[in-house]
Amino acid sequence: MPNCLLLTPFPLAKPKHGGQVRAASMMAAMRMAGWHVDGVGLFLSTFYPPEEWGPLDIVLESPELHAKALADAAFADVHVARAAARDTAVVDTLRSLICRLAPDVIHVEHPWPWLPLREALPSSHKIRLVYSSQNIEWSARRPLFRLGMKTATSEEMLAATRLLEEEFARTADLVLSISDIEAAEIERTTERSVVYLAPVSDLASRDRQDSPLRFIGDARTAACRYVALMASDWLPNVEGFFSTFPDGLGFLAQDEQIWLAGTLGAAVRDDPRFQTFLGINKSRTRIVGFVEDGEKFDFLSSAECVIVPVTFGAGAKMKTADAIASGRPVIATEHAVEGYGPIVQGALGKGVYVADTPRAFRRLVRQALRDGLPGCAPEVRAQVSLETLSKNWAHHANHLLDRTQSTAH
Amino acid sequence: MTFISYAQNLELASARTGGAPAIATLAPTAPCVPPPDSCCVYFDASLILHFGCNPPTGIVRVEQYVAQILAGVASISLSFLLFDQSIKAYRALRPDERARLNDILFHRYEARKAAKNSPSEHPHIIKASPVDAEKLRIVEVRAAARGKPARRNIFLKLLTTARITREVFAAVLSERLTRLLPVRQEHSLMRRVATRILRRSLFATGRGGHFILSRLASSTRTLFNLARVDAATHAPRTVLPRPTRPEAKPIGAFPFAQGDVLITMANTWDYMDYGYLTRIVRRDGVRLISVIYDVIAMEMPFTTPVPVHVYHRHWVELGHLATHLVAISRHSLQSYQHFIGEPNDLAPSMSYSYLPNFLYERRHEIGETIVPSLLDRRFVVFCSTIEARKNHQLLLHLWERLRQEIDSATLPILVLVGSWGWGVENVRLLSDRNWRLRDHLRILDGLSDAQLIWLYRNACFTVFPSHSEGFGLAAAESLSFGTPVVVANCPALIEATEGLMPAYDPLDLPNWLAEMRRLIVDSSSLTSLRRKAAQYKGAHYTDFAYAVRDAILASNQHRKASA
Numbered sequence: 010m011p012n013c014l015l016l017t018p019f020p021l022a023k024p025k026h027g028g029q030v031r032a033a034s035m036m037a038a039m040r041m042a043g044w045h046v047d048g049v050g051l052f053l054s055t056f057y058p059p060e061e062w063g064p065l066d067i068v069l070e071s072p073e074l075h076a077k078a079l080a081d082a083a084f085a086d087v088h089v090a091r092a093a094a095r096d097t098a099v100v101d102t103l104r105s106l107i108c109r110l111a112p113d114v115i116h117v118e119h120p121w122p123w124l125p126l127r128e129a130l131p132s133s134h135k136i137r138l139v140y141s142s143q144n145i146e147w148s149a150r151r152p153l154f155r156l157g158m159k160t161a162t163s164e165e166m167l168a169a170t171r172l173l174e175e176e177f178a179r180t181a182d183l184v185l186s187i188s189d190i191e192a193a194e195i196e197r198t199t200e201r202s203v204v205y206l207a208p209v210s211d212l213a214s215r216d217r218q219d220s221p222l223r224f225i226g227d228a229r230t231a232a233c234r235y236v237a238l239m240a241s242d243w244l245p246n247v248e249g250f251f252s253t254f255p256d257g258l259g260f261l262a263q264d265e266q267i268w269l270a271g272t273l274g275a276a277v278r279d280d281p282r283f284q285t286f287l288g289i290n291k292s293r294t295r296i297v298g299f300v301e302d303g304e305k306f307d308f309l310s311s312a313e314c315v316i317v318p319v320t321f322g323a324g325a326k327m328k329t330a331d332a333i334a335s336g337r338p339v340i341a342t343e344h345a346v347e348g349y350g351p352i353v354q355g356a357l358g359k360g361v362y363v364a365d366t367p368r369a370f371r372r373l374v375r376q377a378l379r380d381g382l383p384g385c386a387p388e389v390r391a392q393v394s395l396e397t398l399s400k401n402w403a404h405h406a407n408h409l410l411d412r413t414q415s416t417a418h
Numbered sequence: 419m420t421f422i423s424y425a426q427n428l429e430l431a432s433a434r435t436g437g438a439p440a441i442a443t444l445a446p447t448a449p450c451v452p453p454p455d456s457c458c459v460y461f462d463a464s465l466i467l468h469f470g471c472n473p474p475t476g477i478v479r480v481e482q483y484v485a486q487i488l489a490g491v492a493s494i495s496l497s498f499l500l501f502d503q504s505i506k507a508y509r510a511l512r513p514d515e516r517a518r519l520n521d522i523l524f525h526r527y528e529a530r531k532a533a534k535n536s537p538s539e540h541p542h543i544i545k546a547s548p549v550d551a552e553k554l555r556i557v558e559v560r561a562a563a564r565g566k567p568a569r570r571n572i573f574l575k576l577l578t579t580a581r582i583t584r585e586v587f588a589a590v591l592s593e594r595l596t597r598l599l600p601v602r603q604e605h606s607l608m609r610r611v612a613t614r615i616l617r618r619s620l621f622a623t624g625r626g627g628h629f630i631l632s633r634l635a636s637s638t639r640t641l642f643n644l645a646r647v648d649a650a651t652h653a654p655r656t657v658l659p660r661p662t663r664p665e666a667k668p669i670g671a672f673p674f675a676q677g678d679v680l681i682t683m684a685n686t687w688d689y690m691d692y693g694y695l696t697r698i699v700r701r702d703g704v705r706l707i708s709v710i711y712d713v714i715a716m717e718m719p720f721t722t723p724v725p726v727h728v729y730h731r732h733w734v735e736l737g738h739l740a741t742h743l744v745a746i747s748r749h750s751l752q753s754y755q756h757f758i759g760e761p762n763d764l765a766p767s768m769s770y771s772y773l774p775n776f777l778y779e780r781r782h783e784i785g786e787t788i789v790p791s792l793l794d795r796r797f798v799v800f801c802s803t804i805e806a807r808k809n810h811q812l813l814l815h816l817w818e819r820l821r822q823e824i825d826s827a828t829l830p831i832l833v834l835v836g837s838w839g840w841g842v843e844n845v846r847l848l849s850d851r852n853w854r855l856r857d858h859l860r861i862l863d864g865l866s867d868a869q870l871i872w873l874y875r876n877a878c879f880t881v882f883p884s885h886s887e888g889f890g891l892a893a894a895e896s897l898s899f900g901t902p903v904v905v906a907n908c909p910a911l912i913e914a915t916e917g918l919m920p921a922y923d924p925l926d927l928p929n930w931l932a933e934m935r936r937l938i939v940d941s942s943s944l945t946s947l948r949r950k951a952a953q954y955k956g957a958h959y960t961d962f963a964y965a966v967r968d969a970i971l972a973s974n975q976h977r978k979a980s981a
Contacts, residue, residue, distance in 0.1 A: 257734075288731030371763055
């Protein structure tokens with residue numbers, strides 16, 4: 010059984026944010042393809058609670074580093090990765106782990122762990138390196154500057170991030186990208202081929218009939234139809250909500266609501282922009298809070314449509330995959346479906362609806378609530394399934410191993 | 419079921435002839451049975467009853483006028499309802515409320531009429547009488563109507579208090595205490611200190627009370643919500659909960675029938691349950707007709723007493739639910755479309771019509787009463803609630819400048835007519851502390867309509883420097899009496915004055931100063947402006963009410979056509 014070490018800049022025991030979910034999906038896909046996978050997270054202790062840590066994780070403890078990372082939040086990952094690469098204890102631990110686990114492939118999510126890994130790799134090794142890109146990180150940082158995250162060293166950090174990404178992309182034996190557009194961009198800058206592996210959602214394999222019916226019951230009790238929005242309180246999600254609905258939710262009738270799941274709900278509710286139109290906004294929303302994995306599908310599939318109003322910021326965009334996987338009509342911004350090219354191409358106007366202006370977005374939402382819109386077809390849902398990811402991963406990883414063996418011969 | 423149906427009982431003589439309606443009598447009748455080709459129309463009289471026989475201002479005046487006119491339209495069966503906070507629904511009026519409403523709408527000026535026939539004590543003043551008969555009569559009516567409505571007012575006030583934020587409450591309380599317990603230079607030191615201590619103690623107590631009240635209200639809401647969520651989540655998951663039946667009507671709620679028309683012209687944002695309003699429109703098939711006075715809160719959110727979202731919700735809900743909206747000016751209609759319609763993709767059927775000059779149209783009925791303190795004095799009037807939006811501040815600065823420039827005998831008295839509103843800390847400072855201006859400033863509250871007419875007739879000219887208006891009735895009223903008015907250049911005021919009068923930016927003090935100086939010292943300028951004022955036509959008395967009537971009849975026609 011081929012052996013893979015999955016190196017991530019976060020723990021994987023309880024995946025929450027998009028990056029973690031993507032990495033967890035990769036792990037599940039590898040296992041589905043018959044690989045043995047060990048996950049190793051390399052992160053700062055204060056960023057994730059101990060109950061989320063895995064047994065092989067390498068956890069850095071440093072109040073100074075924590076302060077530094079918070080002070081320069083846009084480049085917190087770079088600061089942690091640099092500190093880890095400089096810390097001999099971290100490098101030694103990683104090196105001994107590699108020796109002990111003897112992986113055929115080291116799969117790295119995000120470019121950050123490459124810094125300590127570069128130090129820990131034996132000088133001569135036959136381990137194949139896979140770089141899995143979830144964003145082109147350097148270009149994703151610039152929009153964060155307008156949210157007040159720019160510091161005196163930001164431009165320098167941006168250049169360093171770019172160098173790091175390009176170096177790793179050139180060094181790795183296989184480069185994966187979560188986005189078709191970014192795959193082409195990495196190919197252009199590094200002059201090497203990049204494999205596009207679309208985001209997936211475990212909801213794609215769920216069936217409405219097996220799902221609990223809590224949310225549809227809630228909607229009936231409240232005598233309303235609802236639009237589902239599930240996201241974290243990550244700043245671009247909050248900004249996306251308010252730039253899509255800048256004038257409040259008065260376009261909805263009394264019995265039409267937007268239900269917000271995840272930490273986004275509280276962040277939106279507490280935002281002054283929500284308070285400006287509080288009367289109408291409160292009557293047109295419901296803050297659902299954290300939705301357990303088991304209820305996610307119920308939440309999304311009971312809605313009249315699922316919306317993904319993200320206008321900037323990077324990320325794994327797992328929200329879009331979940332939305333498509335729910336089978337309900339997906340109303341999203343151009344930015345939200347960016348990177349899903351081959352998947353949404355055929356579904357545009359037939360399950361996936363793109364709107365980039367508040368007016369167009371509102372019109373689609375009303376249409377879904379009042380007249381109904383067709384949802385995503387099973388073949389579209391299938392493209393964001395774990396099975397598809399596993400099949401694609403196996404194809405490329407096995408090819409990588411074959412190449413290793415033929416080189417050895 | 420008891421409620422009043424006016425149409426079958428009224429003897430309104432001139433409603434459709436263009437003049438003001440004659441006084442009518444009314445008796446309670448059986449439930450509304452519309453004559454053929456007519457429809458049942460229900461009028462929300464909550465605010466009219468709330469204000470009683472006090473001299474009506476703003477919205478209440480418009481409501482009373484529309485109710486009076488519609489009551490005389492034969493093809494409409496007009497009945498009155500009241501929104502009852504305790505059941506969160508409309509209900510029929512009780513006999514005492516009916517009687518009270520009857521007095522308010524149709525017997526307001528009866529005493530005046532009687533007084534008019536008695537010999538005047540001041541024969542040199544045409545139509546003016548120093549005896550305020552109207553006020554005497556109001557006192558009588560008030561005494562008769564004392565009781566439950568007052569208790570409901572306190573309940574409403576408590577509800578509002580519980581809802582407002584700590585900061586807003588503190589601001590309102592502070593303002594009220596400053597007004598009730600003023601600290602003046604002429605007071606002794608001990609009195610000033612004692613007043614301040616008392617003020618602070620009351621402020622602290624008030625805030626404590628507000629905290630308890632708001633927590634109590636919040637806990638009640640939370641408990642209610644928790645109970646609801648609990649009931650919902652404990653439903654068996656494998657079985658779809660039964661679709662909830664539309665909520666049962668509260669006991670005592672008025673049973674609307676399909677096709678009934680509900681007219682609500684009041685400040686319903688203060689009391690309406692929009693869930694209920696949606697239900698009666700969507701489920702019971704009620705056709706809602708309402709009025710848009712303005713959307714100034716959207717335009718200037720810093721000028722309203724409560725947060726903008728309260729009004730915003732009202733306007734949005736109307737956009738969703740109303741069969742037709744009548745705006746009081748073209749500017750109000752366009753502002754509604756711009757600030758509410760477009761951002762919310764709402765395009766309700768709308769029209770606009772100008773408000774009549776109530777005082778002028780009913781001047782014979784109302785009569786005239788002099789304001790003794792202004793007799794034989796030159797004065798300039800600004801009639802409006804004293805609030806931030808109305809820009810009294812500009813006038814007070816202006817008058818101080820004029821005081822320095824013009825001799826005391828020539829400078830007219832600036833008369834501010836209206837009650838104190840909100841956001842007026844600066845106006846209070848400017849008016850209270852500037853003792854030099856005291857001889858040339860009067861702030862008059864609680865004047866009768868008869869006194870107002872006297873003021874309009876006898877003023878040198880009037881002013882209206884408001885930052886924004888939905889129409890600017892006081893400017894139009896002034897012109898109707900032939901008295902010129904200098905206005906701010908906001909579109910509604912230009913409409914109200916038919917573009918005849920000088921208009922300046924409300925922040926342009928130098929130009930206002932120049933215009934005031936001209937009109938005060940140069941009599942030919944004033945005479946020429948009076949000539950222009952004489953060209954004013956004004957809206958026909960029934961125009962606005964008939965716009966509401968037409969909306970009712972059109973919706974009736976539409977309903978018949980659809981059927």
